[in-house]
Amino acid sequence: RYGYFGMDKPEVARMMLCNLSGCLTDGQMYMSAQGLEMISVNTRDWMGIRILKREDMAVVVISSPDDPVPKALEEKFRQAGCEIIHSENKLEDVERLMKEKGLDWKEVAYMGNDESDVECLNLAGLSAVPQDAPVVALNATKYVCHCAAGRGAVREFAEHILLLKKKAKYQMEQDHIAGNAS
Amino acid sequence: RYGYFGMDKPEVARMMLCNLSGCLTDGQMYMSAQGLEMISVNTRDWMGIRILKREDMAVVVISSPDDPVPKALEEKFRQAGCEIIHSENKLEDVERLMKEKGLDWKEVAYMGNDESDVECLNLAGLSAVPQDAPVVALNATKYVCHCAAGRGAVREFAEHILLLKKKAKYQMEQDHIAGNAS
Amino acid sequence: RYGYFGMDKPEVARMMLCNLSGCLTDGQMYMSAQGLEMISVNTRDWMGIRILKREDMAVVVISSPDDPVPKALEEKFRQAGCEIIHSENKLEDVERLMKEKGLDWKEVAYMGNDESDVECLNLAGLSAVPQDAPVVALNATKYVCHCAAGRGAVREFAEHILLLKKKAKYQMEQDHIAGNAS
């Protein structure tokens, strides 16, 4: 009972991962007969990513081999300090990233939206899916967003992460005070 | 009462057909003054088709003469093992396909969304329409999806089909056990 | 009481007019930095127009000077037998069309969505606005669609018109029988 030493530090997320298609986008792929392919991203979600970066979190956007990723978007992510990875096996790739950064699953916040995300949704300390996700994803997640994919779900999850982070910090301070007082 | 012989085998769907426009898409056709035409498809529905293919079902996408079908989309369907047919008389074309594959209407799962689908919706063993279909289609279908067209309706129908398939398989096993036990 | 002569013939709509932007489209105008302008139309509404043409109604699509009208769309309307007029004063233009066709306001079905439609909504025998229309249009219309603009409102109005037409026809037959019987 001398300061905070010897007590469990409350776990907080240090890395957030989310899918491009179906989390950051609404999953719609626009296609023209002429070969044009388009996706759309919402400014609200974009702000969510910035807010996480401001708090020094690692942010990783996962694209699948099917997704066409606009160069302009990739560039934007890079400028905002996000990593963007193309993954065919999400569990494998996330664990590789965790190893690189020396992180534990408890420190990972994961947002997914379908079958291929189930393992990560189960393992991550924090996990979320958009409100309109298929049943298989809804069953695996810890948090279901009120917002739909591509309409604020990533922003909502970002705020959820930071709220828990603040709570953990506050708890640490309270424990510290209690420790000193005893 | 010796094994399963002599009993009716529960019918399961072996072929799923759905419209491109109004089932796989939300029915929106985007048009520019410059002649660009675009449609959009959702990854969730796309996964639904993949799930059906994984279970060895035949999947047929029906486009009508009005629809502009992006080459890239057609290619994607082909790569996923789907047939894509351009049909002006759906009943005729579906019955031709059934003949080719030696299938019965009970083995057909049909998703439609308008007048031209009414006969097939009535005849198919399983049939569905998106939640936002016009009255004429709602009146003819066996199942009304909770999801709207182009926003998960095809995925939902795919899961519905596989659930019934699993139930039928389970029933067959139970009957088998009961048959052996007697 | 000798047959139907001498009795008021129940009025039925013979011409349907609707706005392109805000009735047939959802009012969204997509614009790229490069100068591309796009609008979108739903197949369901498109079928509504076809259903009306099948019943020999005149169908007129009204575009305003602001709207970019894709050539492909204009061509499609023409092929379906619709007129498309560019109007700055709707009341004037509708009355000119009525004169040309020898029609009365009672025979006009009008769908609008904003201030500039108020007079026509008030005068037409049948009038409708999409569910998401501004208050000024909601206050002037006779029928408010359950569907939103560009998401089935025109189709719904088309079905509403034909239902009333059938009812009127049935009434005429009943009156005829009653007339003969007396």
Place this chain on the structure above:
Amino acid sequence: RYGYFGMDKPEVARMMLCNLSGCLTDGQMYMSAQGLEMISVNTRDWMGIRILKREDMAVVVISSPDDPVPKALEEKFRQAGCEIIHSENKLEDVERLMKEKGLDWKEVAYMGNDESDVECLNLAGLSAVPQDAPVVALNATKYVCHCAAGRGAVREFAEHILLLKKKAKYQMEQDHIAGNAS
């Protein structure tokens, strides 16, 4: 009690400001792999701006450095008599405009949708956010629209502003009558 002199003139909004992205648009940014970037604006909101201009209000559209602003849209705003400013610090820029026009915060109607709008939402005499705005904006605003961003929120705010203006005018007239009568 001689006429209106010496009494507080009820404050009415003389300038309306709103964000392009997230107020006039739904915040969606459409992007193609080929580098096309698109946004969309609704005719209903566009009419809202025209209605305000008809009542001689100054209308200012604020774009942020991230937004791609279609030239065609910028041109349209200019033709309608709106200013369009690119702002990195909204509070600073709005106060500069107020100074130029000799306006007080009470005479400003501000519509925002995120963190960077909080100060202006708090200070403006009238303020609003779209129905689907993030919590941080909802907490700062005076009025929450029933319409979502890019789907009528600007139009709704415009009507709200004019309604209050009419009330204020009516109040002034009533006070005038009361003053003369005493």
